[in-house]
Amino acid sequence: MNERTTTDAPGIEHRVDPATERRRRDRAAPPGRTAPASDERRRPTTPLRGVLNRVFPEHWSFLLGEIALYSLVMLVVTGVFLAAFFEPSMDEIVYDGSYTPLRGTAMSEAYASTLDISFDVRGGLLVRQMHHWASMLFIASTIMYLLRVFFTGAFRKPRKPKWIVGLLVFWVGLFTSYTGYMMLDDGLSASGLRVLWSITLSVPLVGTWLTSTLFGGEFPGEVIIGRFYILHVLLLPALLLALIAVLIGLRLRHKPAQWLGPGRTNANVVGERLFPPYAVKQVGLFVLVFGVIALLGGLVQVNPVWLFGPSHAAVAASASQPAWYLMFLDGAVRLMPPWEITLPIGDGYAIPPTFWPAVVLPTILVVLPMVYPLLEARMHRDNREHHLLDRPRDVPTRTALGAMAITFYLVLTVFGASDVIAFTFDVSTNAMTWAGRVALLLLPPAAYWITYRICLGLQQHDREVLAHGVETGIIRRLPHGGYMEVLQPLAAPGPDGRTKLPYTGQPVPKKVNHLVTLATRDQGFLTPIDSPARVPATVGQEGDPADAPALRRG
Ligand code: HEM
Numbered sequence: 241m242n243e244r245t246t247t248d249a250p251g252i253e254h255r256v257d258p259a260t261e262r263r264r265r266d267r268a269a270p271p272g273r274t275a276p277a278s279d280e281r282r283r284p285t286t287p288l289r290g291v292l293n294r295v296f297p298e299h300w301s302f303l304l305g306e307i308a309l310y311s312l313v314m315l316v317v318t319g320v321f322l323a324a325f326f327e328p329s330m331d332e333i334v335y336d337g338s339y340t341p342l343r344g345t346a347m348s349e350a351y352a353s354t355l356d357i358s359f360d361v362r363g364g365l366l367v368r369q370m371h372h373w374a375s376m377l378f379i380a381s382t383i384m385y386l387l388r389v390f391f392t393g394a395f396r397k398p399r400k401p402k403w404i405v406g407l408l409v410f411w412v413g414l415f416t417s418y419t420g421y422m423m424l425d426d427g428l429s430a431s432g433l434r435v436l437w438s439i440t441l442s443v444p445l446v447g448t449w450l451t452s453t454l455f456g457g458e459f460p461g462e463v464i465i466g467r468f469y470i471l472h473v474l475l476l477p478a479l480l481l482a483l484i485a486v487l488i489g490l491r492l493r494h495k496p497a498q499w500l501g502p503g504r505t506n507a508n509v510v511g512e513r514l515f516p517p518y519a520v521k522q523v524g525l526f527v528l529v530f531g532v533i534a535l536l537g538g539l540v541q542v543n544p545v546w547l548f549g550p551s552h553a554a555v556a557a558s559a560s561q562p563a564w565y566l567m568f569l570d571g572a573v574r575l576m577p578p579w580e581i582t583l584p585i586g587d588g589y590a591i592p593p594t595f596w597p598a599v600v601l602p603t604i605l606v607v608l609p610m611v612y613p614l615l616e617a618r619m620h621r622d623n624r625e626h627h628l629l630d631r632p633r634d635v636p637t638r639t640a641l642g643a644m645a646i647t648f649y650l651v652l653t654v655f656g657a658s659d660v661i662a663f664t665f666d667v668s669t670n671a672m673t674w675a676g677r678v679a680l681l682l683l684p685p686a687a688y689w690i691t692y693r694i695c696l697g698l699q700q701h702d703r704e705v706l707a708h709g710v711e712t713g714i715i716r717r718l719p720h721g722g723y724m725e726v727l728q729p730l731a732a733p734g735p736d737g738r739t740k741l742p743y744t745g746q747p748v749p750k751k752v753n754h755l756v757t758l759a760t761r762d763q764g765f766l767t768p769i770d771s772p773a774r775v776p777a778t779v780g781q782e783g784d785p786a787d788a789p790a791l792r793r794g
Contacts, residue, residue, distance in 0.1 A: 296518045297498035297511035301392075303525060304385040308409075309484060310529040311378035316477060318371040325361050327353035328423060328469030330462045339546050347550035350425040350465050354545055370537030375417045377533060379565045382410045386609075390642055392629035394497045395613045396622070402490045404610050409483045411606055414565060416476040419468040421543075421563065428543075430551030431560040433460055435570075442594040460553050499629050500745045506627045559660050567656030568649050572597035575655055575676045633702075634745055636695035643691035644684040651679045705748045706730060706741040712752045728752045 296302070329349040335342050337352065338359045357364035386406055389395050395403035422429045422436075437459045440451045456463035495509050504510045512518045536542075548557065562570055576597040583589040616638065617623065632639040654661075655676035662669040709727035716724050730749065731739050 291492065292513070292515040294492070294495075294514045295509045295511045296496055296514060297504075297509060299499055301388045302496070304381050304388055305406075305487075306522060306525055307381040307529055308378055308385055310526045311374045311381060311533070312480060312484065313526075314374040314530060314533050315371060315378060316481075318367050318374060319473060319477070321367045322357060322364075322371055323473050325353060325357050325364065326350070326423070326469075328466050330425065330460075330465050342546065342549070345550060348425045348465070350423060351545070351550045354424045354426070358546060366534075366537050368537075369540075369542050370533050371420075372542045373536040373540070374533045375413075375420065376542075376563075376565075377529070379410075379413055379417060382406075382413055383565070386410060387642070387646075390609075390612075391632045391639060392497075392499075393626065393635060393638065394629055396626040397613075397617065398494050398625050399490075399497065400613045402487060402494075403613055405483055405486050405490065407606070407609055409480060409487065412476060412480050412483065416472060416480065417563065418566065419472040419476065423465055423468050423472060424543075424545050425465055425551050426545040427548035427551055427555065427557055428545070428560055430460070430553065431556045432562060433464065433551075434553075434556065435562075435573075438594055439598040442592040443599055444589070444591050444595065460551070495627060497627050497629050500631075502746075504628065506625070509627075559663070561657055561660070564653070568652035569598060569602065569656070571652035571654065571656035571658070571676070572601050574658055575652070575673060575680060577677075628745075631745060631747070633695040633698040636692045636699075639695050640688040640692040644688040647687035648680070648684045651676065651683055655679075699743075702748045703743055705750075706743055707739055709739070710749055710752050 327349040331349050332346050333349055333352055335345050335347050335352050335355065337343070337355050339355050342355065354368075357368055359365070389399075389403060389406065418432070422432050437451055437455065440454060441447045443450060452458075454464065454467070455461040496511075498504055498509055498511065501510070512521075561567060573594060576593050578593050579596075580593055581591045583591065630638075632642075655672065658672040658676060659669055661667075662672045709729035712726045712728050714726040716726055718724060729739050731741055733739050
């Protein structure tokens, strides 16, 4: 009981609540003493306390961004170790390290130092492989994070800037990873550099100038690895960290979006405080990411550069493939028909076919997702703030567009390995190219249509469950020989015998609760059915199935 009792006159009692009494005392107290006393009681919130008290919703899908962040931390830590031993020079030396098959071979200092890191530096191979796996985890988790944001509509107002910065992190990460690969100057990276040379050369008007500036002359030149090194260890990681800092700032500025659920509204956040529960979990996640990367680095071989040999400008090994996340670009170049458009300028100015898939397509892929939130908001005339996430099924057009984009990307990725597939299955590479072109035209629209229908079907199913109940897996035989499916209603039926539960955008139960499963658990797939299934009382009376409100006849 917080209230106190005070007596004004004999026999009359008033109940005074503590706040009123405190105010009375404050008024009575001299000002010099009131201020400290009131400060002590109110404990004004400091900015730090405000941050520590921030609430974060709990769901595994919110951890994808954090996995990317912790992989980046691992990249910086392992990268600093590698930078101590890596020699970013294209000067030629003769290798005399401990990898005997290449002893006496002429190679660049960059490649030789990579071999030294792999074979002669203590723990070098482990850290190299950890760096490589961390880069893959970083790219994969960034892709998953962006897909989660897209499919749940988390890019809507007020998070449009966050979406754009997230996309920039992805593209900068992709390029950083590419420069890392290319620095090693092995036989594989030589092919990658040659592709970059051809792409920059294909840009109309400035191509030649761009290429010779980048490579410092003819391919491969002597400067590209030094330039990539500065980009890779300094400028791009700094840019990535700055972008991540902006992302974190934006995250603290707007409250986090959350899934719909009991007690969750557009105006609140239900979850855990940053400190201590959320922070402790994050430490756990960081240790897990570290552990996974360390295990992969120690146990699973990646990029065994010693097998590829040193780079030679004139040699491209067969079956050279870029990293999995860049294969879409290779696929696009392979599937592009050899259309050389000649503009009527002077004697005719030819635009090489490579320009379209390797420069125009990536530009569209960068710009289109960035402007998508604006297009969607304009199409729906929606300028409201959204703090609740959509279930993908509830926004079929967006989900179908996403599926279409993923299919487009996957087709290009698969046909980035068209030569390997052709060789493995003994089919003609020409047939592969044509199959890829047809697949690129047909599969994305098909994915759109199928996804759209699946979304509608899932929505319909949710509404059916709300109206009729959850499937119990029990089929009953009726006295007149008919069959009916037993469903567990989610609420008591109304006077008309129907359950009226509106769909609110939350997941609906998919499994029956234990009251019903108890009756059937021991009779089923693995154990013999030795007694007839008992039907729970909620289901209705035997007889005409039309009498049982929660039953669906099928
Ligand atoms: C401060 C940050 C970084 C530093 C100091 C750094 C340093 C290095 C060095 C010295 C190498 C060449 C050594 C070697 O692999 O033998 C390298 C390779 C590489 N880096 Fe980084 N890096 C950093 C960040 C990143 C980031 C952010 C990514 C990806 C998003 C990345 C991806 C790669 C890849 C894929 C390789 C090739 C690995 C291999 O197979 O050997 N690095 N990095």
